[in-house]
Amino acid sequence: MSEMNRKWYSGMTRTEDWWAVWLGSMMFLASIGSLWGLDLTGWMAKPGTWVWGAFSLDAALKPSGYENWHPFLSWLTTYLVFTSLTCLAAAAMKLDLKRFFAGWSILFVLTWVIWVIGQEAHFKVPFNEFEKYGLSWGLSLGGGFSYLLALSVGLIIGNFFKGTADFLMEAAKPEWFIKTAIVFLGIKIGIMSIEATGFITELVMTGVAATFVAYMLFWPIVYVLGRKVFRLSRDAAAVLSSGISICGVSAAIATAGAIRARPVLPVVVSILVVIFAMFELIILPGLYTAIAPNQPIVNGSALGLTVKTDGADAAAGAMLDELMRANAEANLGVVWKEGWILMASLTTKIWIDMFIGVWAFVLALVWVYKVERKAGQSRIGPMEIWHRFPKFVLGYLLVWFSYVMLASTGTETAEALNQTAAAVEGPMRNMMFMLTFVSIGVITDFSKLKGMGKLALLYAVALFGIIAPIAYGVAWIFHRGMMPPSL
Template identity: 85%
Template sequence: MNRKWYSGMARTEDWWAVWLGLTMFLASVSSLWGLDLTGWMAKPNTWVWGKFSFDAVLKASGKQGWHPVLSWLVTYLVFTALTCLAAWAMKFDLKRFVAGWTVLFVMTWIIWIIGQEAHFKVPVNEFAKFGLSWGLSLGGGFSYLLALLVGLIIGNFFKGTAGFLSEAAKPEWFIKTAIVFLGIKIGVMSMEAAGFITELVITGIAATFVAYMLFWPIVYALGRRVFHLSRDASAVLASGISICGVSAAIATAGAIRARPVIPVVVSILVVIFAMFELIILPGFYTAIAPNQPIVNGSALGLTVKTDGADAAAGAMLDELMRANAEANLGVRWKEGWILMASLTTKIWIDMFIGVWAFVLALVWVYKVERQPGQSKVGLMEIWHRFPKFVLGYLLVWFSYITIASTGPEIAKTLHEAATPVEGSMRTMMFMLTFLSIGVITDFSKLRGMGKLALLYAIALFGIIAPIAYAVAWIFHRGMMPPAL
């Protein structure tokens, strides 16, 4: 209550995703004045087992002759400084954060490098280039799967280590920062295929309507009439399953003043079921509809209920579908378009969390629990509940288009400097997200939640996933990413 419009700008993960994203975008814009403030970023090479060396597995993103080890060290120092500044502002335990962050960072890079080994990554038509006789042709998706697997092993079998890493394992913060970085990629895509982007945005509006107007009342009615849950439990669970996971559950619980335990329980279910979605859906969609990439991406955006898991699943789907298309369909799709289909849908849904929480607050205050002399709900609540990282994503997107549209030379210079941000930095944040999601996921927490877990499973896989795929098919069937 009585919060200012700028409350939380230095204290929330949402806002710090914006600040970190804008910092790196502005660093890339500095290239227009002859500065190179992003070329230090390290990235892994595709390499072959038996030919390991630092030069073979690592390189700097920029044109300058950075030694790969120095490039990696600078990458660590820059991101450690930025994240520690944010951790200090958010009042984390700084010593625990630095220690946990360092371990996560090193593990992430080891896993990322392993995932780039040619037998795991390269498509069949590049076997001869790397001297291979066999390969899995998983593309970059293997790195994500490996990071998730390692994280889940830590989170479920090495709980002392998971507790040590928990202060730094912040998947929602990492993925929101990556999404702000992604604004650059969307800017590039918008200039390449403006009509395609416009169509995705328009269909995203339809997806938002489906999520709020169809999923929510169905799940709420199921909770009330079939499982006989209370009004507040049904409302919070409906928001968590049908809209946007943890964010929507917490926003709804606050709006209707639900019992504190309800959003906690729902959040646990959201995170754990997101793991099943993340593991199952990308491979499942690739198998059942390998020639419908945008349908699959949009369906993920409607189905997966946390920003972290949706972006992670979208990135994995992008890698798996492009690798499969190159190996089996004879076409090379440009990277990022399938991921963008997933995120565009999800971000539209995210943008209206504040509005929905405000609507529910009105319903609960003035109808469900109406009492004499009750307080009023202010419009400012919409702003406070709005996901701020979306602002960063949109600001970077439109700023990139505005700057790049001023001339071809400026566009070329900006693109070269921004590539490490939307490429290597964004992928690193995705890798950190996968590892962190696994670390904080403890499947043993499902004990004692049989009734709610059953409702969640029925609603998610029996109602939301099929309807979401049908809606995505109606609006996106036949749409293809640009080919290389």
């Protein structure tokens, strides 16, 4: 009953969801200082493109705004600011602060080393810039190589250096990092909304159809498959159906709580969600780029429907954005603006996420009044919708709409905002993406798939035989021919 009687403000200082809102909002408010002539975000470090054999710190690392600062001072300030904020959050969330600080520091340094390596010109620059950097060959993967490298290093640690992975586990929080990055992304979406209002409106509205598909099509198909073919119990089929059809770990946990499922079920389904998300993250961005290089928005939306965790979806969307833009510049002769493909993926996913609280409430009612029908069963109050609603979405929307309202007041205001907000929506957001990739790898142990039997088999069949094909078909119907703006 104590869980059911929580206040509306419960968890505001104790959950990753809320701390994503607080961290994202803090940096957004800092960026607004430009309206009074204050650059409060120019200390943020960012990596630059460099060439093997001609490495220089000034080329590989630089401040976002404070041009007179030494690169190392900018990086050290970045570390100190984010370490202070994340440790404050860790203390509020009752994490082991000493272990978090040590793990965070290692992850931070490792992430930046990987990020700088990933910016080497042979990995990054498109074919048409080879002459500029004196290259005779290159992979032309854009920023996508940094993400792939971060994920690879994380997976090596998580699967071959398990002692190290256990030590880092307290600080490896991919869901928190990616949700913070998505709040930062609200600024980028605000900029994009002003540039192409009609496109944004169309993309958001088609998210309604994606939500309908996820809840009204995927869920019942997987549930019936689990019950009739795999002979799962009602609670096992329901928890797995939510996990694979809606929003992964959050949906599995929310559903399990709503229907009072056995405690082991959300744990097992969460493990499956995370591990299979790694396969999707590794396979889908490259596959979609190869099979439909001229359908960027279709590919982005299909990812949002298919990948079932916020972290993996945002990470896969960022990787897809980089790979497709690099491919388009090299092979199609067009330069798409950064972020639009990622936005297609996130917009679809966020629409789906927004209604998990409502869906959990619906399932709770069905279980209480239809499936169980037990006398004296606790009543399910509407406040449960609020508690199960993903709070980082509020931060994302708040930052998005606030930026649009401020920038719409005049050209000078918009230019001032763009100057300092660039550090938040660019380097800060990308750093959180990089931390997410490393952390996802660290917490992923493929050996945990052993012994899961029917649940793992059902998950694989449903994901690759039902979810992925239908998702791509729906994305094709609603987004075919839509193109992001070009430079």
